[in-house]
Amino acid sequence: MRFALVVQGAPFSGASFSAYHFANAVITTGHELYRVFFYQDGVYSGNALSVPPQDEWDIQLKWEQLHLRHDVELIVCIASSLRRGLLDSTEAERYDKPAHNLGSAFEISGLGQLIDASLNSDRVITFGPC
């Protein structure tokens, strides 16, 4: 079965953690993970500048590792991201901002990717906000 995940909750709300575990379960049980779409406060999961304490999970790193291992598509919504100060190098240049902070495993794209995922997956599972 083909799954799409929508992560709406902030990284430490529990939504991103639950989505990460679900994503792993989808893959390890032989299903297809079509896309993970980060929307609203969910986009903060792509912030490469977050530094959680050493005895806590670095959820941004976990998503990156999942992407590297399984080539999972991790999309952050462009409107949600720009509003919250989450930029890749292209957007930082476009808006003349001094830095960019989107993790390399993540890709900025539009809401069309959410609708596309909804239309082309057998199941759409939303996580958060809590």
Add this chain to the structure above:
Amino acid sequence: MKRILFVQSKAPHGGLQGQEGLDAVLMGSAFAECTVLLLDDGIFQVLSGQDTGALGTKDYAVTYRALSDYGVDRIYCSRDHLEARGLSTGDLLVKVDPLSDDEVKALMAHHDVILNF
């Protein structure tokens, strides 16, 4: 064409949940048959007479009026949730059809995808 049900369940202006949910409806309308269901405090999103001037947040409620231009003609709410808030459909700035719990259940079953905001 696939059918997407967008559920709005948060009051406006305390966060971006409703506003960004509505953005998703507009995008969805280009590709799918979209319906909006207002539950819980989500009903307040279409309350008439909102004035966000002093608050500084965007008065996005007017966008609900434009939904029909995007082909989104059906907006529903839970009758129980509407009445629990002391409201009637006359208090709302767009045409909203109240549904019983069983009708809400049937509406959800009728759609291929449910996106909850």
